[in-house]
Amino acid sequence: MIRLIPLGGLGEIGMNAFAIEYQDDVIVIDCGIYFTGLDHLGVNFAAPNLHALRDKRIVAFIMTHGHEDHIGAIPFVIKGGYKAPVYASPFTSALLAAKALDQGCEIDLRTFEVGATLDLHPFTIETISVNHSIIDAVALVITTPRGVIIHTGDFRIDEKPFYGQQMTLKSFQKEKNVLALLSDSTNAEKTCANHSESSLIPTFEELIQSAPQLTIVSLFASNIGRLGQLFAVAKKLEKRIFLLGRSMQQNVELAAEKGYIDMSILTQDIGAHPRKKILVLATGSQGEVRSGLSRIASNQHPLLKLEPQDRVILSSKSIPGNERAINTMVNQLFMQQADVFYDGAHHTHVSGHASRPELEALMCAVRPQTLIPIHGEMRHLIQHADLATKNNIPHLIMQSGDIWEYGTSWTKVSSTRDTRVHLSESIAIMEGLIRERRHLAQKGAIFVAAYQDDDSGKILDWSLESIGISVNIRAVADEALHLYAKKGLFGKDLAEKVRLELRRHMQRITGEKPITVVQVMG
Numbered sequence: 001m002i003r004l005i006p007l008g009g010l011g012e013i014g015m016n017a018f019a020i021e022y023q024d025d026v027i028v029i030d031c032g033i034y035f036t037g038l039d040h041l042g043v044n045f046a047a048p049n050l051h052a053l054r055d056k057r058i059v060a061f062i063m064t065h066g067h068e069d070h071i072g073a074i075p076f077v078i079k080g081g082y083k084a085p086v087y088a089s090p091f092t093s094a095l096l097a098a099k100a101l102d103q104g105c106e107i108d109l110r111t112f113e114v115g116a117t118l119d120l121h122p123f124t125i126e127t128i129s130v131n132h133s134i135i136d137a138v139a140l141v142i143t144t145p146r147g148v149i150i151h152t153g154d155f156r157i158d159e160k161p162f163y164g165q166q167m168t169l170k171s172f173q174k175e176k177n178v179l180a181l182l183s184d185s186t187n188a189e190k191t192c193a194n195h196s197e198s199s200l201i202p203t204f205e206e207l208i209q210s211a212p213q214l215t216i217v218s219l220f221a222s223n224i225g226r227l228g229q230l231f232a233v234a235k236k237l238e239k240r241i242f243l244l245g246r247s248m249q250q251n252v253e254l255a256a257e258k259g260y261i262d263m264s265i266l267t268q269d270i271g272a273h274p275r276k277k278i279l280v281l282a283t284g285s286q287g288e289v290r291s292g293l294s295r296i297a298s299n300q301h302p303l304l305k306l307e308p309q310d311r312v313i314l315s316s317k318s319i320p321g322n323e324r325a326i327n328t329m330v331n332q333l334f335m336q337q338a339d340v341f342y343d344g345a346h347h348t349h350v351s352g353h354a355s356r357p358e359l360e361a362l363m364c365a366v367r368p369q370t371l372i373p374i375h376g377e378m379r380h381l382i383q384h385a386d387l388a389t390k391n392n393i394p395h396l397i398m399q400s401g402d403i404w405e406y407g408t409s410w411t412k413v414s415s416t417r418d419t420r421v422h423l424s425e426s427i428a429i430m431e432g433l434i435r436e437r438r439h440l441a442q443k444g445a446i447f448v449a450a451y452q453d454d455d456s457g458k459i460l461d462w463s464l465e466s467i468g469i470s471v472n473i474r475a476v477a478d479e480a481l482h483l484y485a486k487k488g489l490f491g492k493d494l495a496e497k498v499r500l501e502l503r504r505h506m507q508r509i510t511g512e513k514p515i516t517v518v519q520v521m522g
């Protein structure tokens with residue numbers, strides 16, 4: 001019996017994790033985090049809930065590439081007791097090793113070369129090089145005793161990547177009778193062909209050369225192909241590069257160690273060179289509050305203040321949910337009289353995900369028994385499925401939290417929507433706590449403390465504090481305390497009566513029941 005268990009990333013952007021089970025042996029493909037955004041009640045991100053695998057033998061975690069939404073949850077699930085070796089390509093493995101060090105977590109890392117075959121009984125897994133916005137990305141051809149399943153990871157077909165070769169469909173065509181093709185749906189809405197990564201070079205060259213003053217380019221630190229282009233352009237234009245942001249420094253060092261980037265044009269001191277000679281590479285293209293670029297935009301960066309005519313190039317797309325933060329940051333940059341260039345208005349970014357023509361090319365090369373769209377919100381999954389129908393390929397829409405079984409056809413055996421473990425820095429916060437915080441934010445809180453005479457039961461003294469409460473409830477609390485004390489209630493019993501009375505009163509007046517805490521001490 002084979003089972004497919006999408007743990008995250010289907011019906012949402014982020015937190016990608018997909019389990020394949022054969023008779024209680026499981027492999028988990030990717031295990032990423034979900035960024036919850038700024039307004040999420042102190043919760044920074046979420047990791048997939050692996051509860052469905054608690055009684056299984058996890059043979060391995062296999063990473064398709066090193067993006068946070070694919071590898072970011074590994075330390076948390078390992079700390080949570082789901083222990084198994086983690087297989088990753090060289091660059092992905094280097095990122096995971098750095099993460100393990102950062103988070104004080106031991107990861108049993110097994111590095112494979114791109115193109116290698118992994119023998120993980122009862123699964124045999126061939127790794128195939130794909131193009132994406134990070135190096136060393138792979139698709140997986142997974143042979144199980146019941147058939148072959150292909151997982152594309154995140155991919156696109158790039159005629160001219162900056163590093164490596166164009167991904168070929170030949171390796172996918174070898175497999176006949178593929179049981180299921182799990183394919184990246186991020187750009188399933190995009191009908192036009194993708195530009196090649198290398199098509200950005202002329203834009204960068206022109207924008208950086210014509211800049212009258214300092215230039216800042218903001219991009220994802222893990223996009224080594226894009227960093228490579230910017231280093232090449234800077235070298236040609238005789239600029240010095242200054243790196244802003246810890247992850248930018250970490251990724252450039254890793255890329256230099258692996259021979260992708262020559263660090264000789266780096267400078268540690270902006271002031272030592274004419275402003276026009278400086279190219280700053282910064283993280284923070286998503287408007288993250290503590291990032292270098294956000295602090296520059298709000299004029300709070302200790303090392304770098306913008307001056308009129310400085311140029312800022314955002315070389316990225318906004319991840320859904322981040323639009324408001326990015327918009328605020330771009331407005332702040334304009335207010336500081338910077339020249340701002342961003343995707344949409346200028347050709348400063350290309351996507352790392354396949355658009356419809358590439359998705360179609362892959363599904364037609366494989367001709368699977370079933371196409372299963374992965375990695376996307378529902379609209380992406382459904383539009384990807386429609387594309388399969390147009391090509392006479394059967395499809396199946398799955399959602400995070402489902403469990404599907406294959407006997408002679410696919411059947412859904414169970415489903416849960418409780419798919420996330422919320423995380424604040426390194427502390428796991430369960431759903432109940434989030435509900436409590438939301439309740440507190442929306443309805444406010446009342447705190448009552450009273451002292452009661454142990455013998456007579458008389459209320460000796462009492463006080464009331466409230467947060468976010470617009471109604472005066474002192475008289476109600478006073479009356480309830482004295483009334484129920486007179487009726488002979490003591491301590492906890494009295495507290496509970498008063499608590500219920502206050503909540504009933506609040507609901508009558510405002511329609512809401514605030515969090516109410518009453519303590520009666522003897």
Ligand SMILES: [Zn+2]
Binds near residue numbers: 065070132154
């Ligand atoms: Zn990715």
